Amino acid sequence: MSASNMVPSPGNPRRAVIIGAGLTGMLAAQALAGETDVVVVERDTLPDAPVARRCLPQAHHVHLLWSGGADAIETLLPGTVKVLTAYGARRIPLTTGMVAFSPQGWFRRWNDSHYVIGCSRDLLDWVIRDQVLTGARGRITVMQQTEVLGLAGDASTVTGVRVRRAGGEEETLTADMVFDASGRASRTPTWLRELGVREPAVREVDSGLVYASRIYRAPEKTHGMAWPIINVQATIRGAGPGQAGVILPIEEGRWLVTLSGTRGGEPTGSNDDFQPFALRLRHPIVGEVIEKLTPLTDVKVTRMTVNRRRFYEKTAMPDRFVVLGDAVAAYNPVYGHGMSVTALGAVTLRDSVRRHGWGTPGLARRIQKGITRHINTAWTFAAGSDVFYPGSTRHGPTLGERAAARFVDRLIYTATGSGRVARDVTDVMTLEAGPHTLARPSTLVAAIRGPLKPQLAHPPLTDEERRALATA
Template identity: 70%
Template sequence: MSAQPALARPRRAIVIGGGLTAMLTAHVLARAVDVIVIERDTLPEQPEPRKGLPQAHHTHVLWSGGAEAIETLLPGTLKELDAAGAHRIPLTTGMVAYSPAGWFRRWNESHYAITCSRDLLDWTVRRQVLADADSRITVMQSTRVLGLTGSAETVTGVTIRKDDGEEDTLLADLVVDASGKGSRTPSWLEALGAPAPAVREVDSGLVYASRVYRAPAGLPDSWPIINVQPDPRAGGPGQNGIILPIEGGRWLVTLSGTRGGEPTDDPDRFEEFALGLRHPLVGELLGKATPLTPVSVTRMTANRRRYYEKTGLPEGFLVLGDALAAYNPTYGHGMSVAALSATTLDRAVQRHGWNSPGLARRVQKAVAQHVNTAWAFATGTDVFYPGATESGPTLGERLSAKFVDRLTHTATGSGRIARALTDVMTLQDGPQTLLRPANLVAAARGPLKPPLTQPPLTAEERRAADYS
């Protein structure tokens, strides 16, 4: 009697997580193969908070680099967001920002940002991804991944436990961890005998406190983002305040502070904290708005980068999103990195095939360029606060910071350098573009215009907000 053939693995991919990164990844893979999305929460049917995404209470910005990546993958998403009340804010025209070097001027539009609640953005993308009745995506909710199956050389699937306690094993040709900051991939790899990745952590002890306000009546539709930034080299804690226009005529306001200068969840002290920033603009504007919610506080804000692209993950396994790198949310790069990573995966799948040998490792290395840009922004400030790292800033971080400080100073009075910095901040260019000869010459010359002494609000904005 002839031997029975081995059972073939089903041709499918598994995506761990149900957030923005996971949905965009599932959408890309579903163009080629059946996809199972495994999410431990129950996903809301409306734009509502969910337990597994506590950071949604705080400000999030989708920069134009990320917005255009999402639109490429899911045409019509930006139109859906606009219809739901999201704001498209031109940059730097629509931003009033006080940097460590002073007030930025509001130059003509070169880029943009999409601002809305994180709940609305996630819901809109999820609805777009799952809208097709013939979708090849199956979502398993209230299900926890217990570990990976396979070996140190190849991942073959996952083991799961459902809410009712039932456990099962699901096989797949590709497994993607997009589970966010709580990723358990390091321990899963250890269980397979695979090497652990190198890790870099920068933790300034930052605490975030956020509250939603009803914006003052009569404000122009083009109301800007307000951002009072800390100065990490001024001594003492770094404190920051952001007013972000969101849907429904509301402001989402996030205050933050490093060790020794943290905000609290006391609503009576929220505006007091804002008034004590390097400039009182945020606090003064809040005095004219109406609070709608209690204060939400988050304390787990460490920057953590896992260098999976250098470790060499098992075949058939990929890590994306916050599971790969989690950032201080001040610069709002997480969502844009997720979107750009999904487009990188899409290009690799189209070029090489979804199940081609080495695909996951190839993509892991390629997405590192997006991660590295966001990481430089997020840690370039935090690393200088006491206790942020065991040994303080590296020589490279110190040299990079000096260069960025010079560019920031120049950008307060130079449209060329403001544009170059915005190119990188919005993830539409890499940081290497800052080293172009024209930018180096402009930085050496310094700002072409004198520093501003007051917030660059327009006369209409001042009148509408009754701000003197």
Template identity: 50%
Template sequence: MSTVPRPRPRRAVVIGGGLTGTLAAAALAEHLDEVTVVERDALPQSPSPRKSLAQARHAHILWSGGARAMESLLPGVLDDWTAAGARRIPLPSALVSMTPQGWFRRGGTEMQFLISCSRDLLDFCIRRRALALPQVRLLQRTVVTGLLGSAGRVRGVRVHSPGAGVQELPADLVVDASGRGTRAVQWLTGIGIGPVREAEVDAGVLYASRLYQAPPGVQDFPLVNVQPRANTGEPGRGSIIAPVEGGRWLVTLCGTRGAHPPQAPEAFERFAREVRDPVVGELIAHARPLDDEVTLSRSTFNRRRYLEKCRAWPEGFVALGDAVATYNPVYGHGMSVAAQGVLALRAELRRNGPQALGLARRAQRAVAGPIDMAWQMAAGQDVLYPEATGKRPTFLERAGQRYVDRLTSTATARPYAARSLLEVMTLSAPATGLFRPALVLTALRGPRQEPLTGPPLTDEERASVYGDGDLPETPRAGGTRA
């Protein structure tokens, strides 16, 4: 009696066990029998620091467009975050934000939000859900040393681990989610793919962060930030207070070349008072530092690899997240863009299946879609700072930026403009929405209100931090700040 041979298992390899890699594993688990995540470090079993994620010590923002993408990939993760102490912050009512064009007003429609918590907690909740999927296995302390296959098709990866030495992992699909340190360009060159066009913009931004115990009774305190301002001829300075789990404030300061924040703890608050508005410095003066030292990071340049524009592309290989593009973290788009890139890959898998011809090329081009807006915003702004390096914007790009500046100024006082801008800022709507005729007309008309002269904290919020003593006066439109 003849037997029907069992079909060969369909396998995928994901390079990198960080946020992008574990999200990719979840997407691939829908369509492949085995998904192996290869991670060079040992991943923590709790919300703890990862060895190769130094930027986790700084404030991270997960916009609603990214959070919804992650919830779609791993249903229930939103509840996991909030149950563990993350804050779901409605926009704009719980956002105290000074844009380059002035303070946003609070209130209005709250269709968008952001998730504020430590990066350790954010990653842990995703990792726990993704690695629990039966199709997913994790290889830790293992380094990918090259691709298997040819320019026509990638057929797996070569890895090395201390215990097993060199091994080959065959795969129908390889996903590079190895982050800023990716070797994708070298790997692709090694199998005959290239050249890969790259672009880099570097404003020389330095980040400095410190964790504080928030004053008692401020568990619902808004996120507060003062954004840097480009194109003034002066270095940019910014500050943010991100409420995180455990009743703490994660405070991050930033500055471009010529205005770097200090590492000395005793100078941290002083720098926070020297940015465009001193509100962050004033607030942390009433909080208790939990870190004896200030953490610095210089990994803030913008870099994009135009993989989707390669003349030839192999079947079986897709790059995602920071392996394709990285951004100055001040814009808060890295995680959200990565998640939406994974959604683009999943959509292609659902449309045609993992073995369809041309899948990898179509997916790589789809991944570039969410990147475009984030790249234009980050690189387009950073190149305007003094001593920034990178390609200068074209005439059309400068015209587009002037329009966005005008729209942002209008959004500080007109709810319709603010709502439309937040839809795009949170990656919940495409950037083309900024050019709807009605919105363009609104921007041309301008804000039609006097700008706020200080941060729009409520009297209750001020009292919760400053106590019953002399409080800074609540700012009024057209008034002066005490």
């Protein structure tokens, strides 16, 4: 992988600057590399292997790359899924490869129509970064150990960024366009104030969720098997806190286990409490499975789970400046949509530049509005669900959110016994379709009719899977 601390030669007439070399920044760089030279400014030191980064503590927990996001990455970087699987990532079919206990009951393992990529976040980021930089042919330069101090320009137009190197020297990088891909810690609101621009409206939905994760060695009998994801979901509108757990098969014969709980029911960082917490979930399957397994790591805890959305698309933003990824909208990670929204947004970025032309007046605004449709779907799932936890917002759910929640509850209940409705729901969950598709007459009629099969009384594990666990 090639990454550099060098700045391209001055006077380049076509240059984009991207703030942040995470997943969002790398996919944005790939989206732009066919049109302009790209400088990615990164405050961290990027590893040359799939290992943890200091500035990415959430990487310790389960991350799902839904098929909608994986297909978007394939559009930008053909062959990436093949490379990931060569390094041990799992391509898990849905819903065939998922044992999931929803708030409305166990899902059946219907014939696969979608998929999810299961691997560690460290492997995913490293593979994508390597794919992008290896194929860049010198058009993408990464400035590591470099901090962005602010935006250059004024309230009408951004002309670059002010940066400080590791040695303390400061300079201004001029650019045709600037993209903020710095994630949840984005300083764009502060930078806009400095330019005299009004900050965007913001909405926060904070369930108080805490994540605790640990990696286990997978049972030997499961090696080579198409092992399913095991998922016990929280009851969002129940009387107590929402608690959940998931087991995700990842590379190198390991299982990544993440437990979560909202206010009053949070997991701790104690190794001794991890498995007992899993046993206390709505169903004890996660705790029962890991009871016999060998842990490979200590428990890692993260509390940065607030849903936060800044409405830049409705703000009088300076031209030539775009905000991407978690810097626009960050979601409760339990829904697994952040990476897929980022990938879909990168495709929209590429297509917008190709359609309207690099340097076209108003291009930044078109891009900012274009990525909103992907954000809307993920926000509906995450914030539209978390708003029902006590204390998530000052005023609680709106009437519209209450009505939508009742409809979703009915759909999920129907999906436990209807393969067609399960597919419709999975279309939206994997971001292959928008929520509006669930309002099709055929889906509405099916939801009114309800499930066609009786609910399952037990986890839908196969006999082979049960034997493998019994001999762990």
